[in-house]
Amino acid sequence: MGDADEMAVRLASRLAALRTERGWSLDDLAGRSGVSRSTLSRLERAEISPTAALLGKLCTVYERTPSWLLAEVEAGPRVLVRAAEQTVWRDEASRFTRRIVSPPSSGLHAEVIEAVLAPGADIAYDAAPVPGQEQHIWVLEGSLEITLDDRVHELGTGDCLRFRLWGRSRFRCTGADPVRYALVVVLP
Structure with missing residues (x-):
């Protein structure tokens, strides 16, 4: 099993655990997120990978940023994260790549993410994962x-x-070339 496959399995397991921790059924989560029960079930069994929009909906329900959620499925927080060890998540459907440059860690309140959108890529999120969260996009x-x-x-x-x-x-990437940006998220 490759690194991407292992990450998908750990993410699926964490999503199932978050739902279980809250005592929600798949139907409960479907009602809260607007995602179908069958999609949630397949996601929790690692049969499918979430798109950026789907991950955004689940993060909103669980009150986490996507990078916070992805960091939860890693081995543990580190002080130094080498470029080759940074978690990279790709959503081929929306042509979006997210690199977690500095994963969130308990006691620290900011994270840095590098994002790349392909030309014409357009991603919409229905709600903030953590309402009122401070963000900086460079x-x-x-x-x-x-x-x-x-x-x-x-x-x-x-x-x-x-x-x-x-x-x-x-x-939305508005140019003929990909847009690459840094996102700084300040956690509550």
Whole structure:
């Protein structure tokens, strides 16, 4: 089994554990997340991998950021994380790649993520995983359109957007080349 397969199995197991810890049935989770019971069941059995949008819906229900959730399935927090050891998650369907540069750790309140969206990629999230969470997005290469609720922000290379996320959000690569950006998330 490869690293990606092992990660998918650990993620599936963690998602099942989060639901069980709350005493929810698959039907309960389906009602709270808007994701079908059958999809949730297949996800928890590692038969499918979550898309960015699906992971976002589950993180909202479980009040976690995607990187926080992904960090929970790793071996444990480390002080130094070499580039080759950083968790990389790819959503082929939405053409989105997320690298957890500095995984969250108990006692620390920020994380750094590198994200890459392919040209034309468009990802929408229905709600904030943790309402009011502070985020900073710094575009390293390319152009990115970010919509927070109904307010659109156009960012180019070097631009930084700082905000508290309360509701819906949308990320769209608007250039002919991929957009690469750093996301700093401040945890509560």
